[in-house]
Amino acid sequence: MDAGAETLFDRLLELTIVLGRDMDSELERSGLTPSRAHLLWVLNESGPSMQQTLAMTMEMSPRNVTGLVDGLVDGGFVTRQPHPSDRRAFLVTLSARGAEGVASMQAERRRLAMALFGQLSKGDMAATLRAMDEALTRLHELVEAAAARNGESS
Amino acid sequence: MDAGAETLFDRLLELTIVLGRDMDSELERSGLTPSRAHLLWVLNESGPSMQQTLAMTMEMSPRNVTGLVDGLVDGGFVTRQPHPSDRRAFLVTLSARGAEGVASMQAERRRLAMALFGQLSKGDMAATLRAMDEALTRLHELVEAAAARNGESS
DNA sequence: TATTGTTATACTCTATAACTATA
DNA sequence: TATAGTTATAGAGTATAACAATA
Numbered sequence: 001m002d003a004g005a006e007t008l009f010d011r012l013l014e015l016t017i018v019l020g021r022d023m024d025s026e027l028e029r030s031g032l033t034p035s036r037a038h039l040l041w042v043l044n045e046s047g048p049s050m051q052q053t054l055a056m057t058m059e060m061s062p063r064n065v066t067g068l069v070d071g072l073v074d075g076g077f078v079t080r081q082p083h084p085s086d087r088r089a090f091l092v093t094l095s096a097r098g099a100e101g102v103a104s105m106q107a108e109r110r111r112l113a114m115a116l117f118g119q120l121s122k123g124d125m126a127a128t129l130r131a132m133d134e135a136l137t138r139l140h141e142l143v144e145a146a147a148a149r150n151g152e153s154s
Numbered sequence: 155m156d157a158g159a160e161t162l163f164d165r166l167l168e169l170t171i172v173l174g175r176d177m178d179s180e181l182e183r184s185g186l187t188p189s190r191a192h193l194l195w196v197l198n199e200s201g202p203s204m205q206q207t208l209a210m211t212m213e214m215s216p217r218n219v220t221g222l223v224d225g226l227v228d229g230g231f232v233t234r235q236p237h238p239s240d241r242r243a244f245l246v247t248l249s250a251r252g253a254e255g256v257a258s259m260q261a262e263r264r265r266l267a268m269a270l271f272g273q274l275s276k277g278d279m280a281a282t283l284r285a286m287d288e289a290l291t292r293l294h295e296l297v298e299a300a301a302a303r304n305g306e307s308s
Numbered sequence: 309t310a311t312t313g314t315t316a317t318a319c320t321c322t323a324t325a326a327c328t329a330t331a
Numbered sequence: 332t333a334t335a336g337t338t339a340t341a342g343a344g345t346a347t348a349a350c351a352a353t354a
Contacts, residue, residue, distance in 0.1 A: 002272060004279050009267035011286040016170040018293050025300075035344060052312060064345060066313065071343080088312040088353045113163035115296055116289040118156060125158050127281035132165040135270035139172050142269055146179075189321060206335060215323060220336065225320080242330045242335040311354070320345080331334070 008131075019112070026108055030101050031075050037105060039068045040077060040094070044102040048081065048091040077101055162285075173266070180262055184255050185229050191259060193222045194231060194248070198256040202235065202245040231255055 027037045042057055043049060051069060055062040069092055072078040077098035083089040094102070117125065181191045196211055197203060205223060209216040223246055226232040231252035237243035248256070271279065 002268060004276075004283075005267040005271035005274070006264060008271050008274075008279060008283050008286065009263065011283065011290065012169070012173075015166070015286055015290055015293070016174070018290065018297070019166075020170070022293065022297060022300075033343070050312075060344090061346060062313065063315095063347080067344075083312095086312080086354070088351095090313080109163065110160060113160040114156060115292050117159035117162050117285065119292075120159070120162075120285055120288065122158075124281040124285050125162060127278040128285040129158070129162050129165065131271065131274055131278050131282040132162065132169055134274065136165065136169055136172065138269050138273075139169070139176065143172070143176060146176075187320065204335075214321090216336065217324080217338095218322060221321075237335090240331075240335080242328095244336080309354100312352085314349100314351075316347105316349080318346080320343100322343080323341080325339085327336105327338075329335085329337100331332100 019116075023108070023112070027105075030104055032077070032101060033071070036068050036072050036075075036077070037101070039065070039072065040098055040101055041105060043078065043092060043094055043098070048093040050083065050086075050089045051092060052089070054092065072098070173270075177262070177266070181259075184258055186231070186255060187225070190222050190226050190229075190231070191255070193219070193226065194252055194255055195259060197232065197246060197248055197252070202247040204237065204240075204243045205246060206243070208246065226252070 024034055027034060030037075032040065038058065039054060042054060046053070046057065049057075051065045052062060054069075055065045058065070069078060069080065072092075073080060075097075076095055079093050079095055080090040081093050083091050117128075120128070178188055181188060184191075186194065192212065193208060196208060200207070200211065203211075205219045206216060208223075209219045212219070223232060223234065226246075227234060229251075230249055233247050233249055234244040235247050237245050271282075274282070
């Protein structure tokens with residue numbers, strides 16, 4: 001009976017689909033894929049990092065990080081520097097081109113934020129922010145409840 | 155300057171990430187991948203369809219449809235029926251299990267809609283819906299402008 | 309013995325190009 | 332000649348398992 005919630009949910013899904021397509025095609029123009037862009041973003045926040053650390057931060061297998069870093073090295077976005085004290089490890093490090101990539105992602109984020117929400121009234125913006133925060137809280141509750149139900153394995 | 159729009163944009167991105175993870179893991183429990191679930195969803199809306207039609211509807215290559223249908227056939231979600239008047243073609247058709255899969259996706263959609271937005275005040279819900287619609291409109295404008303700039307090739 | 313990153317293998321999603329069977 | 336779907340090939344993202352070098 002609560003058609004409002006379902007309508008809102010459908011709009012949210014539609015927005016995420018169109019937004020995702022737009023962001024992905026923008027990345028492609030920089031020579032980046034979504035996964036590689038994510039790694040670049042994380043690297044920008046954490047500074048030069050071991051692949052092991054990246055794997056934990058991004059919650060993926062170390063093997064997967066190897067592949068993403070390979071691609072970023074080929075594209076000139078990062079370099080593998082020798083770790084100063086552990087000869088098994090590398091420090092994945094942003095190159096100048098990598099830093100440019102991060103800068104354009106940041107610019108794109110601002111551009112989209114303004115394009116989508118820049119004209120919103122103060123009241124609507126506050127209400128929408130409340131709705132997003134509320135939804136995130138509920139969603140995290142659901143995820144935790146499901147994890148508890150499944151024995152917390154992962 | 156407009157920190158509100160950026161904050162809202164960041165919340166939206168976070169929500170899409172967590173929501174996507176939740177929906178994907180729910181699909182996995184039904185033995186479905188996101189892409190196969192999408193095909194199942196489309197099939198439920200359009201009825202038994204040729205793979206060619208599915209490829210156009212879903213904006214992907216016919217070859218890709220072949221692979222998705224293969225997976226769905228293996229999982230027992232659909233069957234390939236001979237086309238009544240064109241011996242080159244199949245009609246991809248939902249099986250009983252496929253219909254169950256669609257039903258649980260529909261239930262999940264309602265469950266999530268209520269969980270995320272069921273407690274929202276009438277005013278906040280209306281404001282959020284306005285914000286989503288406005289954002290979708292702006293986004294479509296951006297996409298069309300970009301397409302026009304790039305020569306409309308696709 | 310434990311850890312870092314790799315090779316080996318496999319599955320999914322995606323694409324283009326060439327080919328078969330049919331229209 | 333054109334269309335429906337396939338095989339062939341390729342690249343990206345993901346995973347686990349086995350293995351090398353190093354700690």
